[in-house]
Amino acid sequence: MKAEIVAVGTELLLGQIVNTNAQFISRECAAIGVDIYFQTVVGDNEQRLLASLKLAASRADVVICTGGLGPTQDDLTKDVLAAYVGRQLILHEPSMNAITQMFQSRGIHMVESNRRQALMLEGSDPLHNETGLAVGVAFTFEGTHFILLPGPPKEMKPMFTKYAIPWLRTMMKDEVPLYSKMLKFAGIGESNLEHQLIDLIHAQSDPTIAPYAKEGEVTIRLTTRAHSAEEGESKLFATEQEIRNRLGQHIYADQDVPIETVVVKMLEERKLSLAVAESCTGGLLSDLITSIPGSSNSFLGGIICYSNALKHKLLGVPMEILEGEGAPGAVSSETAVILAESLLTSTGSDFGISVTGVAGPGTSEGKPVGLVYIGFAQKNAETEVITLQLSGNRESIKHRSAKSALYHLWKQLKES
């Protein structure tokens, strides 16, 4: 089933708000096997809205509109659609009662325009608004299903999930639902990953194979159609196995989670503690880890040794290593080792990770932007250092360094 989202609102076209509704609806639709082919945003303008609705109806089985159901003169969606399909707007009594009651209970005089929020198209199904006043609408016209939802996400989301999706499911009773699975990769770039799977990607039909990249992480989504999770898994099995055979060492999860989620969980399960010493990442690595609820069970904290003074004072890196002619410097394998090892004694953690490098924009100690050393120390094991030469701006180098540290910690935990 093909669908199109038409978001109505001049505030979207002015960039005052982000169209998060489109993402929410798209994701929910993907999950039930409704394919979104287009998302459109149009302003509060009668002519352009009508043109967008007609175009959407011409190319989609389902047209999902958000916005323009409110009480003001700018809220045109129902009027425009009623004129288009040639139906009257009638009052939905339960919604009108709810509106009247709300105003009474707050002791506010109800402005007449609020009645507009209780209007629906003749012969349409009302969609209950549990968190607001404007009633939603669903109906079918010349083979196209229309769903009208309010714009505010806190009203739209529950209405869509609880009322619009069940309505939509009854309209697509013959289709087999989609089943999909995410494979998450770290320590490999998108183009390298694609290169290694290019034959599979080219030959794909069922399941489909879709790669995409975020900073420091790559995801592959495998999708097929199945009546149950079991059937879905069995249809994905051969493809997933082939991908695992080739790139299994980079797959850290089979669901859409960042690598820090997996690392925090592994540390917790093994009752291992972690501390970090961050120079060039400047707190980002800790920030990623502490974004995961429950990280406090294994993450002790760390030291942001941004200056050489703190590298020396708090983590005991000798000044003759940090500065002076012929010294290895703050950005060096030597410093990474001492920082990581010092964490074990100063914090008592099981793992100590250090990151020191040149985030840019300028070079440092005559070393190039993007040169990063990551040290891994643990009790009863030799300290390791990983050297990276990253590209990108300051933000990107910080981000990739932090993700890389997490990837190598994950590898160590997996192998141990």
Add this chain to the structure above:
Amino acid sequence: MKAEIVAVGTELLLGQIVNTNAQFISRECAAIGVDIYFQTVVGDNEQRLLASLKLAASRADVVICTGGLGPTQDDLTKDVLAAYVGRQLILHEPSMNAITQMFQSRGIHMVESNRRQALMLEGSDPLHNETGLAVGVAFTFEGTHFILLPGPPKEMKPMFTKYAIPWLRTMMKDEVPLYSKMLKFAGIGESNLEHQLIDLIHAQSDPTIAPYAKEGEVTIRLTTRAHSAEEGESKLFATEQEIRNRLGQHIYADQDVPIETVVVKMLEERKLSLAVAESCTGGLLSDLITSIPGSSNSFLGGIICYSNALKHKLLGVPMEILEGEGAPGAVSSETAVILAESLLTSTGSDFGISVTGVAGPGTSEGKPVGLVYIGFAQKNAETEVITLQLSGNRESIKHRSAKSALYHLWKQLKES
């Protein structure tokens, strides 16, 4: 001038990412007087992409595309557009050199498909990509201007601001250009700010007054039309003064910079150093500060005292304050004071800021989610503690706490 944004990417239609690019571009266009009439999202599909481009060209003076410039087979934008307008794709040598160099410097074998990122349409203007590999493209075809930008926001934003906007300005030479100015506020919420300016906002005509909110920061953009900066400033003067009279104590900048930029600059100018002790913000405060180039001149670093053990070991908070019946606990004014003051001695910094609180999702020490204490210590001054009760999820509480710490530091620096 009418414009349309065409975002290309199946990941948008699957709801895997939010189209924040459309918001950014819409806002920037509004600022220079380009009106966005439609935003469209289309998948990585040749036919539908072509149809969207043709439709956009038929109804807009400017078509701005994002996405589909990458190295993979899915990246179709340049190919589809080249076929549509009947131009060849040619290699942009400087971009190709940058790509080759990047791979060489990292010692990675360059996959052939990476060449695709250096392609541009014959006779088009290249748009330099400072933060990535894919070159942007701008050209005019049958009276419609086309601008092709990469999808990743960190590449798209600088390319759009630094290269596409100037290009666009030369194309709209007959229009009186918009002149706008941003006022950035901290320490005040959007609805409170709007409430205090509601009469100005309702009565606005020239200049226009547009407020926007991000996590922990509010922006007001004043816009008029002017031939020069001087004329623009004089047309904005009365409105800006009125806003400053009412809310001047919250205005930390008159350009679009985050508060950390201003704080870092003030510290540097006054040759003051800063160290932080982060508990509930878990590294985010340091991350924000170190995202500013040059922060190393005044930011020494700090301690992520996530666990009580580290609060005690590294910053000397007595265990009887942290734990035990009747103890104030880690989330307390007492702990915030000791953490902040200890920084002065352990790091030798001029300022010490501590943040300790409950980021959630669960409560801690029987204290509610969102309760946060921020300690400010400085040499020869009494230590202050600010108590916040924030709402929102874990991420939001971390973010607002960090921004709040920066706001209070800014206030202290301004008054000193």
